[in-house]
Amino acid sequence: MDEVFKSIYVGTESDANDESLLRNHGVDVVISLTHSNPExxxxxxxxxxxxxxxxxxxxAFAEAVETVVGHRENDRCVLVHCSAGSSRSPSVAAAAIPRLSDTTLDEAFEQILERRPETDPHDALVRQAVKITREGSG
Structure with missing residues (x-):
């Protein structure tokens, strides 16, 4: 699991199931983007x-982004996770970052890729991130 922005972590399902790892990183909320419920x-x-x-x-994408933004605006540390932590969770985190800072979506994706090299978002999710970023700024 990697901190991709202040108090926003991206990780795997395995990370979400590791309570001691979550506690060591100060995670308050796990946002699960899978169809299974981590412990x-x-x-x-x-x-x-x-x-x-x-x-x-x-x-679903918009709800996930709003959830990340809402918890960060309330000073909660979040882990956004999907199965491998390479597509869904980095895409949602990237779409949330511009709402929380002066960072552009492209800069957010670049920052996430630097901090989490296994990032490989599906093109369809990148398009959803672009759409929600445009709607949020318009």
């Missing part, structure tokens, strides 16, 4: 199931 112990879990690729609903 986070006493750490809050928000389930926003998504699929990787063009079948993903824009509504």
């Amino acid at each position: 986070t112990g006493d750490i809050a879990l928000v389930d926003v199931p998504m699929v990787d690729g063009p079948q993903n609903s824009y509504q």
Whole structure:
């Protein structure tokens, strides 16, 4: 699991199931983008199931981004996770970062890639990130 922005971590399903890892990183909330529920112990879990690729609903993507933004605006540290931590979770984190800073979406993706080299978002999710970023700024 990697901190891709202040108090926003991106990780795998395995990371989300490791309560001691979550505690060591100060995670308050796990935002799960999978269709399984990780065992986070006493750490809050928000389930926003998504699929990787063009079948993903824009509504689910937007809900996940809003969830990240809302928790960060309330000074909570979040882990956004999907199965491998390479497509869904980095895409959602990248779309949230411009809402929380002066960073552009392109800069957010670059920053995430620097901090998490396994990042490889599906093109359809990148398009959803672009759409939500435009809507949020318009």
